[in-house]
Amino acid sequence: MGFEDRLYSLLSLYIRSPQWVKSIFGRLYLALPPYVRRGRHYPRFLEQVAVHDPAALAQLSRAKLTETLRWALQTVPRYASYAHLLGQLEADPYAVLQQLPIVSKSDVKADLDDLLSRQMPLTARLKTFTGGSTAQPMMFYLHKGVTRTKEYAFMDSFHRRVGLSDKDVVLALRGRSVPGAGRPGASLWMYEPIKRQLILSCDHLERANMPAYVEAIRRWKPRFIQAYPSALHPLARWLKEHPAPDVTAPIRGIMLYSENVYEGQMAMLRSVFDCPILCHYGHSERVLMAASMPDDERCFFWPQYGHVELLDVMGRPVTQPGELGELVGTCYDNQVMPFVRYRTGDLAVLSDRPHPALPGYFAVERIEGRLQEFLVCHDHRLISICTMGAAHFDDLAAVEMIQYEQFRPGHFLLNVVASQALSDAARGRIARAVYAKTQGGCQVEVREVAQIARTASGKHRMLLQHLDISEYFGATLAS
Template identity: 30%
Template structure:
C-alpha cells in the first residue's frame, strides 16, 4: 500500500478546516508525485487494455480469479457461500468466467446481514462508506480500501482525457448541497486540486452571476458535477444572459444519468462542447464509459465483471432486451462484491467476449438513484441527490422515509419509525433539514404505515406533486 495513495485520498476526504491549512503545501507538490506511481501504472494498464483486447481478456480473468480467491481465503461469509455453490475443494486458480454464474446474486440486505464477515481485512484497516438510502431505503454500509484513490482516479482521468482533461487541469465543481451550513459561503477555491467549488443551493440568478465572475477569474474551462445542477446553472445563465468569457472545453458529469433535454440546454448555453460521461458506483464495483452520443456504455474489463440478468436471475443474451445490472468488482480488496445486484437496469447491446476484451456494452443505462428536486419558497429548484447526509446515524430511529411536496417552500417527511424510534427522531431530522436549506424549505413530519409506491412497487425519493417544469 503506497503512503502517497493513502495520503491523497485522506486529503480529499478530510474536513474543510484541515484542507484549508494543508492546501498551500499540497499545491506545491509536483503533479507527478501528487498522483503517484500506482496511478501511472494503472493508466498504462488501462491504455494497453484499450489497444489490445487479448491483453484485456487475460487480465480480466486473472483479476476475477484473484478477487474470488481472496474472498474465499479471507472472508468467512464468502468462504461459506463459495463452497456451498462450488464445493469444499474450491480452487481459484482454475475458476472460469462461466463459473461465476454458479454463485448467487447478492443484494444489499444479505451483505448488511453478513456484516464484518464479508470483509477480508480487519475493519480498522478499511474506510467506511454509506449509501444515502434514497428511494426510502435504509442506508447501506460498506467498506473500501484506504489506498483506492490512485486506482479510482486512473479510470476517471483516462475517461476525461478523451476530451483533453489532464492531471494539471482546473475545473468548476457543482456537487455537494452547500459549502457552509449557515449559507455564509457559496463558493470555495481549492488550490491544491485546482477546483472552484460552487454551492448548488441556493442557486439564484445573483449566485450564478457571481459564479460566472469566479469562473472568469480562475480561467477555468471544464465543468464537473451533477447533471441536474449543471442544468439548473444553465437555465439561470439563459435567464440572465451571462456565460463565461472563455469557451468551455468539456463537461464532466457524475452520479446521475445525463438526459437528452440536459444535453440540449448545455449545447444551447455552451455550444457543441464535448461531454465525457461515465457510470460508476459508490461501492466501486463497476466502471463504464459512454462511448457515443446515443448513450451506449462500455464496461471496463480491468475494473470488474458486468452481467445483465432478468428478474429471475437468468443471463440476458438477446440484443435489445433490458435487464438488471450485476457486478463483480476487481479493484476493491477490503470488502469484495461478487455478483452484486446494483439495482440499476440497462439494455443489452453486445455481450462480453474474447474479441472485445470482455467488455459488456449496454444502452439505456438507468441508475437506481434518479435526480429529484424540491422547490423552495422563492420558486427555485433544490438539487436533492446530495440532499441528505450519507451518515446513516443521521436517520437513527427512522426505518424508511420519503419527501412529499405539493406547495413551494414546504415539504413533509413521511416516515416509518424503527422499533425503538419515534416522533422525536423525525422532528430532529426535519429541523436539521430546514436549517440545511437556510429556511427556504420548511419540513414537517407525518408517520405512516407504508410509503407511496410507483410502478413495479418502487418508491420515489420524493413524491413530487408540483409541476417541476414551472420552476
C-alpha cells in the same frame, strides 16, 4: 500507501481551512510525484487502463476475476461452503461465478462481518458509506491504499476522453459544501488547488446568486465542468437567458456524474455549451465503472475495473438487445471486502453494438436508474422517470425545479418550485400530458412548493417513492 489515503481523515479540515492555507498546502502537495500522492499501485493501474488489444484485455479481465474469486472462496466466511469450487477456477472462472449467490445491500447491512476477508488486517480497512441519495444507505469497507488509487487511474482515463489534464482548472458542481456559504455576505464558492477545482455551492443555486457564480467563473477561467446534472442545469438556464460567451465558449468538455440525465437537462446544456458532454457511471462501492464517449451516448463498462452482469428478475443473463435488466457486479482489487455478484440496484438496457475504440467493453444503451426511480401505474406497470422529464411538458419548461412523489399506484404528486404560479389551465395540460405519457397509467396532482431539499451529498432526488416497488418490479420484468 499514498498520501491521499493517509490524509483522507483530514479532508474536511482542509476544506474548511482559509483559502490561503489551501493554496499553500496545495502547491506543496502537488509538488510530490503522482505515485507518492496516489499510492505505489498507481502506475500498475495506469498500465491496466492502457490495455486496449481485445485479446490482452480479455486475458487481463479473466485473470482479475479468477484472482478475486479465489480470494473470496479462500478467505471470506460467506463463501466457505463454496470452497469446493476452487479446483474449477482456472478452467472456467465464469462458470464458477454463476454458481455463487447474488448479494444485495440488505445482505451487507444484515451481516457485514460475514463479507469481510479474514486474512486482511484491520489497518487495511477504509470505512466508507454509500451516499444519502440511495434508498438503503450502508457502511462497508474499501481496501486502504488500493481502491482509491485504482479509482484515480480509471478516472484519469475518463478525463482523457475530453482532453482534461491535471493542469486544467475545472468548474465543480458535485455537491461539496462551501464552508460558511450560508452566512450573510460569505462567498458561495471556493478554489481547491489540489484538484484545481472552482467549487460552487450546490446549496445556493437560486437565480439571485447566479451573477456571483458567473463572476467567479470569469476570475478562475475553468475549461472543463464536472457536475451533477441537476446542479449544472440552473446555471445553464441562467446563461441561456443571460448570454456570456466569455464564460461558455472556453468550455471544452462537460462530465456529468451520479444522477440520471433527463432529456430537458441535456437539451439545455447543449444549447449553452458547444462541447462534448459525457456521462459517468459509478458508485461508492467501486464495483463497476462505465462512461459514454464523445461520439456515443451509450455507457461502456471498463472490463479491467470489474466484471459486469446484466440479469433479469430470475437471475438469468439478459441476452436480447433492448431488454431491461439489473446491473450486477463483481469488483476487482478489494481484498478487504470483495464484492461478488453484487446487486447495484441500477437498471440498464442491453446494447449489442461495440464501440470501435473500445473493443471488449460491455455496452448498454442507457442506464435507467435505481429501482426507486420508477413510477407505478394503476395496472402495476413501471415507468422510469427518465422518460417523464420536464421537457415533455411545455408548461414546466420555465420552472426552477420539479420532483415526483408517489404514495399509491396510479397517482403521484408533482412538486414544483416556480417563480410564478401555474394557472389552472396549465395544471390541466400537465395532467393530460402525464395521462397520455403513461398510456392512461397515472394521474397527477401538481403541488407548488417553496423549495425542494437536496440530499446531504448535494444530489437532487427526482422521485420520492414511498411504495415498496420490488413486488411490482418482478412482475414487470417477467411480463
